[in-house]
Amino acid sequence: MAIPGVEGFMYPNEVELQWGLLIVLYPYITGLVAGAFILASLERVFKVEAVRPTYRLALLTALAFLLVAPLPLQLHLGHPERSMEMYLTPHTSSAMAMFGFVYLWYLTVVLLLEIWLEYRADIVHMARTSTGLKGLIYKALTLGSMNVSPASRVIDDKVGYAVTVIGIPSAFLLHGYVGFIFGSVKANPWWSTPLMPIVFLFSAMVSGIAGVMVLYMAVMKAKKMPIDMRCVDTIAKYLFYTFVIDFSLEMLDLVHRTYEADESFRSLNFMVHTRLWGSQVILQIFLCTLVPLALLASTQLFRIGEAKRRAMYLITGLLVLVGIFAMRWNVVIGGQLFSKSFLGYTSFKVQFAAREGLLTAIALMILPFAIFVALVKLLPPWPETTEAPGD
């Protein structure tokens, strides 16, 4: 082993990984956005009343994470000022360059619009009651229209519904797009499969739903408000369904690869049994998929007390969040560990205090929560839950 960490034959440009921890973080964050939004739309479009207490929470979570989503890319690429050029001189034949538009569409036309419509009555109310800078902010947010008559709210509701209906395919687009980027790298057999966008999408829904569920329980605990069990039970049910679909898709991919056993299989199989054994088989599949699935299945099958159920949901949610992160890791990092000659393997070490290091990643994961807290201050989601606990 002349080059440390390299085994067998590695082309010179494969020895060092180009996409590191931040590129793992990026699909993870957009996934949380898409998943949280889809949970919100359950209530709105599919009229699942039980999840109503998390509706606003999910929207604000999606916004907080969406605002952070481009940062890993900016840090990875450097020269953030140049990123604006993808709007100025759009490159229509590059999927990566089109991300700017997918992002902007999702941010303004879907998320901000839906949040504004949902909160408009509150904004008007707060513009009337608060003073100083706060009052000014709310006044600006009303756009100068204080009309919250029932008739105008009916119109808001209709428009909001339409926005959500547009929003669901947009959320699919946002995250399907990320999978598409990987799935369309035809030189890389670990990535190149048309299943990739769909797998990314469902894993996004899984992580987003789990994220909102955990956040809801945590926020209720912090605010000393009662957790609405009917709501959490329903979320857990949907989490279970989407997780089953997600896991089936991933297993379908695995079975298909194994059965097809093309020229890359021996190499990838070796990689899964060595370098990815811990992060993929033990962590992702066993600990963070099978265990949560078993927990969720038992809450569906057996009668379990409330306190126990809450604990199970919490454990499940946290495991799922770790598991989906592991899945992103295994896709992004795994896809760069083997040589395209299928004759060698390299390794990856995360740096600590570097631009793309662990410290940055941790900061980037804390940032959405800071934004979330600020958003909650600005647009409190609670009134309806305090007035009617258990709704």
Add this chain to the structure above:
Amino acid sequence: MPWKGGTLRQFFRNSGHLIRLAAVLIAGLCVFLLIRTALIPKAFGKYGHYSPGALDVIRQRPVSYAGQDTCVMCHDGEAKERASGRHAHVACEACHGPQAAHANADDPSAHKPRLPDVANLCRRCHEKDAAKPAHFPQVVTAEHSGGAACNSCHQPHNPHL
């Protein structure tokens, strides 16, 4: 229907905030388009998806490599030595780094280049790697030199012993 029983005017009054919102969005779009026309270089796209003016900008940047023909004019000894060994086709600046500031200076000794860091220089090209062509001279440096500096045995300009 929201305007049932009311008039069209009422409908417009009740969706006034949406009209304002649309106005804000349209205003934003207009501002963007204005900024866009101001920022995009005039001839953008003339030869492809880039600005032809960029070529001039790049051309104006200072040249950092002098090219070995320049080095040879003054450093006759090193040039002769190198020409007689297997580093004959390795350019001076491949090892010494960009030296235009030194070579084109009125007084080159005032811009004396730092000598290369031999510990890392040689292994950059000669470290054993299965992906390199088999005929290229390569060694597992740690085993080969046992930590001694490469130039304690090899002459950098003519590496054969």
